[in-house]
Amino acid sequence: MRPLRLSLTTLATVAALTAVTACAEKSDAGGDGAIRVTATDTSCEVSKKEFPAGHLQLAVENKGSKVTEVYVLFPDDRIVTERENIGAGTKANITAEIKAGDYEIACKPGMKGKGIRQQVKATGGGKTAKRDPKLDAAVAAYRQYTLEQAEETLPKAKVFAEAVKSGDIEAAKKAYADSRIGWERTEPVAESFGDIDPKVDLREDGLEEGQDLEKDWTGWHRLEKALWQDKKITPRDKELADLLISDLTVWQKKVGTAEITPTSMANGAKELLDEVAAGKVTGEEERYSHTDLVDFKANVEGAEKSYTLLKPVASKNDAELTAELDTQFAALNTLLDKYRADKTSYVFTSYDKVGEPERKELSDAVNALAEPLSKLAAAVVK
Incomplete structure (x- = not known):
């Protein structure tokens, strides 16, 4: 968010x-x-x-x-x-x-x-304007990717919601971060619909003036606060678990209708890096659970997926740019792996255990990737 x-x-x-x-x-x-x-x-x-x-x-x-x-x-x-x-x-x-x-x-x-x-x-x-058939193939592949991520997210979110509804705090905590991975990988597509993102991924400080905390704050982060800070599950939280599944079901049904173009893929990749810079690196996104590095990795994976699909055309138009992107994606992934239990799991170091020098190192790596990534959209339409 x-x-x-x-x-x-x-x-x-x-x-x-x-x-x-x-x-x-x-x-x-x-x-x-x-x-x-x-x-x-x-x-x-x-x-x-x-x-x-x-x-x-x-x-x-x-x-x-x-x-x-x-x-x-x-x-x-x-x-x-x-x-x-x-x-x-x-x-x-x-x-x-x-x-x-x-x-x-x-x-x-x-x-x-x-x-x-x-x-x-x-x-x-x-x-x-008529575009390279390789870009049409990239759009089709990315659309399939977003559909797959939505379809994989819903059952994981249901595991999380059922744990909340049963009052099992530890099981809900365990399921929380995993339930968000597909969403974080494809967040720009979800945000393109306008109304779904604030329903499921709003932080407390994202409420607009005049909105009511109890009534208008819904979604993952409201439940995150209940589990880690409040340390209790209320009847309202159980209602919010059902509402989360309802809203994510709407998202799953809408994903296939999203407006996707090569430039929206490229711009979406840059947006995902902005999400990392403004929320994950700072520790503000998952301020109660400290699972920021799970979101961080998912954002990077989503950005890299868009880039990989667009690379055949982008490399033809700007080989120097894609060489730089290859280098910076590899560097950032290597750095993230330092905080990972193993390269196949999504078990990461709790972000409250990551010191300020290490956070700066992560921030610098994000910035080093974000700068060339901001040029990807222009490269695919040259």
Whole structure:
């Protein structure tokens, strides 16, 4: 779940990540045809409100004082593409494929709320440019991967939910992290639906102003708090276990309808690294269970899956980039293996046992991968 309220530790991590990205993305990035998005704490200005369907280039500049996010949204709030963690005073580029139709571009200062929105329109025949058949194969394979992850997640989540409903705290703890792996691998696809992610993966500090803690906070992390901090299971928690399965069943049914393109796969891989930087490295995601490294590994696996499927085309267009990505994925996986019981298990060191120097080492490895990964979308559409 993307963090909606940032601690000083998170801000430091995000600042490091966006600084690296900003260095790589020049002020004229995106070219003359790019739509320029200027975000501040109170506005979201776009240079064009009508543009041809096809390959969309956004050149974003955050002139505000807060970290921001920029989204391209369908009218029903499904996500076409997004870029999170754009630091104050930095720039970012977004490459996407977009069909003809009406959309909104949203800036979210402080990374929360519905954002400041501009209505835009993509014109044309409703089809994106013809693409390499290898990219169509990559999309088909990734769609199958997301379906498999959803199908594998549901029975694991049911084991977790049944343990909660039976009042077995230790069994629920044991099942908790495993139930989240498939979700974490494919989280950008789940987030694209808009409403499912906050129902199942919201953290307590992600509640919006006016929301009620008891009524509106649902999902895994509410139950995580009950198990590890409260150390008891209430009747409400048992209700939430059933609700979690209901919401995940909706997710499983929707996954096959997700809008997936080569650029959304590439951007999703970058989003997964942002998730790691802003939640897992800081220890904020799994603040009660300290199972952050399980989520961390799953996020990296999901990002690497997208990259591997796109690599045949990306390597042809930018061999230097894919060589760097190969190196950085290998380095990060090797580092993660230091905290793993063995290379086939998902038993990781409890994150509260990982010291600050080791956390910085992990953060540096994430940043080293995130910078070239931010260029993958552009490489697949060259």
